[in-house]
Amino acid sequence: MKRVGSLLTSLALGAGLLVAGASPAAADAYDCRTWYKSSTTAAGTCVSGTGEFRVYTRCNRPWAQDYTVYDPTWRRVGTTSTAICYSGGKPYGAGIQVH
Template identity: 85%
Template sequence: MSLISSTALGIGLTVAGATPAAADPYDCSTWYKSSTTAAGTCTNGTGEFRVYTRCDRPLARDYTVYDPIWRRVGTTSTAICHSGGKPYGADIQVH
């Protein structure tokens, strides 16, 4: 058996023996709940997620905030800008 055939067989056995991984949260959306708060939710999958957003502060450096709590699918996550920051670029982080 050639090296290429052996490698292909080994790869095929590895893929065939793999177990399906849990599906990360998906069908996620974000919105701005107020002038200081970004929110988000995921409606399908398993695992946990949290929303994060950039915060724009006039005359100061922008910063990123995350919901400090990982949330379960079907719940709402929020990230709050402090010090006069306005949220922009909200997104979802999953794990």
């Protein structure tokens, strides 16, 4: 009978740890949007949550391979993040990466 009680206690503690471990994910940045700030720059912001985020975009270069750029800095909620295409690239397909 002691083994059954011990097993049930272990299961209850394990379930409690799973629930506690899930709470930081709720802190991720959300309520985000992106836009094109200029012909070479994608921008974005998140207005809710407490995590960090950054903008990324694909860049189209005529006569060359497309590439992806990320804002090198993780930003706090409520600020603006930008990703800049270089070498004549034009941004398209912007998105937000949360951290």
